[in-house]
Amino acid sequence: LQWKQSQAQLAQADAQLVQAKADYERKRQLYEAKNVSKSELDGAEAGFKSAAAQRESAAKALELAKQQLGYCVLSAPLDGSLAEVPVEVQQAVSAGQPVAMLSSGDELEVEVGIPEALIGRIRVGDPAGVRFEAIPGRVFKAAVSQVGIQMSASTTYLVKLRLQEKDARIRIGMVAETTFSFGAGESAAILVPAVAVSPTPGGDRFVWVFQPESSTVAKRNVRIGDLTSDGLEIVEGLAPGETIVTRGVNRVSEGMKVKLLAN
Structure with missing residues (x-):
């Protein structure tokens, strides 16, 4: 609307300028023929200059409206498809507010939380497998692209x-299961919750094993072997x-008496 109004105002200013210029030229010729007074010529000249100034102002207003109109067009930084538009038509938005989510589809990443006991064994470039519940029977090849260095609120480290x-x-937001390989041997593995395994200062891994004869832990x-969706392999x-501690492992000490939870 502002763009159209500015166009109309510029057209009107152009017409007024043409008329003012013609009036000035006519008065100038009449003045040279001594048919009008000097004051009438001065008035015509002033009107011409005023019309020129108004025309220049209207042109700048149109340029500003054109620039503001350009702000209404959003250009994607790369090829892709719209994954989400979290705003409505004619909704007022603030600076920095997301108005569209773009999916490029070329470099999809999966985020997974890795427990402290395993994060030290994961490196950028390590291979992994990814399964999606929405795509049964298919394991997608993947590689570690980023390893987090700060523990999150869930006591895990972010790995991409x-x-x-x-x-x-594959769609953004899908739930995935990931599998890592840590070079497990050929021995039969036992699956345990990953939180039950803790690291030692020397880089080894340990668990707390329940001693039924004394009701203590050792x-x-x-x-360890592979981290799977069912748990961590102990090879x-x-x-x-054997029974191990799976809760409160950080509060347990050697020889501490414990009580088994009822099933």
């Missing part, structure tokens, strides 16, 4: 995996049927 395969069925070093150090 970049998918190395494309599939049009520290035991273990060797050495535990025997089938």
Whole structure:
């Protein structure tokens, strides 16, 4: 609307300038023929200059309106598709407020929280597998693109995996399961919750094993394998049927008496 009003005002200023110029030229010729007074010529000249100034002001107003109109056009920084538009038509927005979410589809990443016991064994470039519940029966190849250095509120470290395969069925926000390989041996593995495994200052891993004869716990070093959606593999150090501490592992000490929770 402002753009159209500015165009109309410029057109009106152009017409007034043409008329004022013609009036001035006519008065100047009449003055030279001594048919009008000097004051009438001065008035015509003043009107001409005023019309020229108004025309210049209208042109600048149109340029400003054109510039502001350009702010209404959003250009995507890269090719992609709209994933979300969190605002409504004619809704007032503030500076810095997101108005669109763009999905490029070329470098999709998966974010996963890794517990303290395992973060030291993950490096940028390590291979991983990613499964999506919405795409059953398919494991996508991925590689670690970023390893977090600060623990989050959930006591895990953020790790990002970049998918190395494309599939049009993958959408932003999908829930994924990830699998890492830590070079497990050929021995049969026992699955335990990842939070039950703690690191030692020397880089080893250990768990607290329940001693039923004394109702105490004992520290035991273990060797870990793959981190799967079902838990962390223990390939050495535990025997089938043994009970370990899975809650409050940071508050347990060697020989502490504990009580088993009822199933």
